[in-house]
Amino acid sequence: MTGSSVLFDAPGPRALIRNRIISVVAVVLTLLALWVVYSKFEAKGQLTAAKWEPFLTGNLWKTYLLPGIQGTLTAAAVSIVLALVLGFLLGVGRLSHQPVISWFCAVFVEFFRAVPVLIMMIFAYFLYAQYDVVPSKYLALAGVITGLTLYNGAVIAEIVRSGVNALPKGQAEAASALGLRWGQTMRAILLPQAVTSMLPVLISQLVVVLKDTAIGYQITFLEMVRQGTNVGAAYSNYIPALTVVALLMIAVNFTLSHFATVVERRLRRSKRGPAPMHADEPVTQGAFGAGAGGTI
Amino acid sequence: MLHFGDNAYDLVGAFWTTIQLTFLSAIGALILGTLLAAMRLSPVPMLAWLGTAYVNVVRNTPLTLILLFCSFGLAGTLGITLVDRNSPTSIDDSNFRLAVLGLSVYTAAFVCETVRSGVNTVPLGQAEAARSLGFTFSQNLRIVLLPQAFRSVLIPLGSVLIALTKNTTIASAIGVAEAALLMKAMVENQADLLLISGIFAAGFVVLTLPMGLLFGWLGKRLAVAR
Numbered sequence: 001m002t003g004s005s006v007l008f009d010a011p012g013p014r015a016l017i018r019n020r021i022i023s024v025v026a027v028v029l030t031l032l033a034l035w036v037v038y039s040k041f042e043a044k045g046q047l048t049a050a051k052w053e054p055f056l057t058g059n060l061w062k063t064y065l066l067p068g069i070q071g072t073l074t075a076a077a078v079s080i081v082l083a084l085v086l087g088f089l090l091g092v093g094r095l096s097h098q099p100v101i102s103w104f105c106a107v108f109v110e111f112f113r114a115v116p117v118l119i120m121m122i123f124a125y126f127l128y129a130q131y132d133v134v135p136s137k138y139l140a141l142a143g144v145i146t147g148l149t150l151y152n153g154a155v156i157a158e159i160v161r162s163g164v165n166a167l168p169k170g171q172a173e174a175a176s177a178l179g180l181r182w183g184q185t186m187r188a189i190l191l192p193q194a195v196t197s198m199l200p201v202l203i204s205q206l207v208v209v210l211k212d213t214a215i216g217y218q219i220t221f222l223e224m225v226r227q228g229t230n231v232g233a234a235y236s237n238y239i240p241a242l243t244v245v246a247l248l249m250i251a252v253n254f255t256l257s258h259f260a261t262v263v264e265r266r267l268r269r270s271k272r273g274p275a276p277m278h279a280d281e282p283v284t285q286g287a288f289g290a291g292a293g294g295t296i
Numbered sequence: 297m298l299h300f301g302d303n304a305y306d307l308v309g310a311f312w313t314t315i316q317l318t319f320l321s322a323i324g325a326l327i328l329g330t331l332l333a334a335m336r337l338s339p340v341p342m343l344a345w346l347g348t349a350y351v352n353v354v355r356n357t358p359l360t361l362i363l364l365f366c367s368f369g370l371a372g373t374l375g376i377t378l379v380d381r382n383s384p385t386s387i388d389d390s391n392f393r394l395a396v397l398g399l400s401v402y403t404a405a406f407v408c409e410t411v412r413s414g415v416n417t418v419p420l421g422q423a424e425a426a427r428s429l430g431f432t433f434s435q436n437l438r439i440v441l442l443p444q445a446f447r448s449v450l451i452p453l454g455s456v457l458i459a460l461t462k463n464t465t466i467a468s469a470i471g472v473a474e475a476a477l478l479m480k481a482m483v484e485n486q487a488d489l490l491l492i493s494g495i496f497a498a499g500f501v502v503l504t505l506p507m508g509l510l511f512g513w514l515g516k517r518l519a520v521a522r
Contacts, residue, residue, distance in 0.1 A: 006420055006423050006424060006427075007337055007339075007415075007423050007433060007436060007437070007441070008339040008427070008433040008436070009427060011339060015339070019339060019340045019341075022340045022342070022343065023340055023341065023342035023343070026340070026342050026343055026346060027342060030346060037374070040373075040374050041373060041374070044373050044374070046373055110505075111497075111501065114458075114462075114500055114501045114504045114505060115462075115497045115500050115501065116462035116463070116465040116476065116500055117462070117465075118465040118466060118468070118476045119465060119475075119476060119479060119493065119496050119497055119500065122476065122479055122480055122483060122493070123483075123489070123493040123497075126483045126484075126489050127489060130489060207356065211356070211357070211358040211359070212358070213358075214358035214359070214360040214361060215358075215360060215466060217360050217469060218360075218466075218468060218469055218476075218480070225358060225360050225361050225364065228361075229364065229368075232368065238368040238369070238372065238373065239368070239369055239373055242361065242364060242365055242368065242369070245361065246357055246361055246365075249356065249357055249358060249361065250352075250353060250356045250357055253355075253356035253357075254352060254356050257352075257355070257356060278413075
């Protein structure tokens with residue numbers, strides 16, 4: 001269905017009036033709700049200029065927010081790179097014709113898609129602490145990276161697999177007719193095409209990684225949300241602090257999501273290569289019919 | 297009760313809380329998400345805009361932040377605790393209910409997008425036929441589009457609910473006594489890290505795999521034959 005206009009008739013004069021009334025009521029209700037929240041925060045003194053002023057000082061940013069942003073970006077960047085490597089290995093492994101390899105990869109992927117990221121982070125954090133694997137300064141960072149890499153690696157493996165499976169059969173058949181081996185077919189024919197169609201989904205996966213660094217909050221990782229609460233505790237301005245962190249997060253993630261849909265639209269317009277996968281639809285090709293994954 | 301040395305841990309109770317969080321938030325998210333989808337599809341541009349704004353804001357915010365907002369903002373600052381202050385378990389109940397609220401609000405954005413993509417799978421002729429019979433938009437949506445849309449997105453909807461099950465662990469950030477909070481307490485006090493983590497990981501596999509199988513089966517069985 002293209003556009004939602006088929007769902008209803010073009011509004012006539014009466015419908016236009018009705019739509020306007022509904023619009024006005026909706027806006028009034030929304031503003032009323034926002035005003036109630038605003039006035040209550042105001043009454044509690046959370047919105048006075050004094051509570052916002054610290055955000056104009058370099059000290060707050062230098063001590064709290066910038067280290068938080070740095071933590072979030074470091075964890076996200078390292079995790080997405082490692083997850084891409086792991087995901088491609090597992091995804092290709094799962095497509096392998098060696099039953100042992102494909103079976104192992106399938107179990108690995110399904111297991112790590114079923115276990116919450118937080119459980120993996122807690123496990124990795126305490127594992128590294130017990131065996132002194134990393135210096136204690138980097139314990140939380142290593143825990144976050146491990147959790148995010150394992151989970152997103154499993155999700156990317158499924159994206160790779162469905163990307164390759166979605167290619168026309170003729171591609172692999174032509175390759176084998178030319179005498180290419182399985183590895184050559186994968187490397188030279190299938191993966192390059194699959195990567196193009198996967199691009200929008202991989203960009204949206206970056207949003208998931210960025211958001212999920214916040215789970216590190218619970219293993220004392222210094223990321224944006226943790227630093228937001230630290231600001232709140234230091235200046236007793238929880239609401240402004242969390243609002244600023246939320247705005248920063250939404251700005252970055254919204255830009256990335258938008259970029260993903262732009263890439264998808266461009267790929268869809270081009271006549272070369274396979275159709276791109278949808279940027280914001282969950283991947284649902286798990287062996288059990290419905291695995292968790294996608295952009296949630 | 298699970299005994300480790302001298303300590304006993306209420307493993308079943310923690311997972312029961314996880315299940316309750318999942319179930320209640322799933323209901324909340326399905327209702328709110330369907331409403332949002334209806335708003336985004338509606339002929340009133342303002343409602344569509346509001347629905348889009350909600351989805352874009354909520355989908356791009358970390359769940360931890362939403363739950364902390366519920367805890368610090370609603371309960372801490374506004375005093376909206378969703379409980380009777382005089383009840384003896386008011387703090388635990390308040391955290392639990394705020395977590396359900398936060399999880400519902402967050403998951404609703406994803407339910408909305410899933411339902412909307414389901415409506416897009418319904419062939420044009422269905423909506424056109426409904427309109428030519430004189431159905432209003434809400435009749436069209438209620439009687440023709442949504443029933444078919446839900447049946448075609450059961451599998452992705454299952455994925456969203458599985459993700460919700462796993463996301464309930466984040467409720468431990470505001471002190472809800474569910475599985476992840478118990479796991480943290482256990483690994484801090486006991487030595488058997490591998491065993492404890494294995495138990496909790498297995499617990500979640502046991503919760504999510506049947507859900508995946510159920511929704512996969514339902515999705516195939518109830519798919520609209522076209």
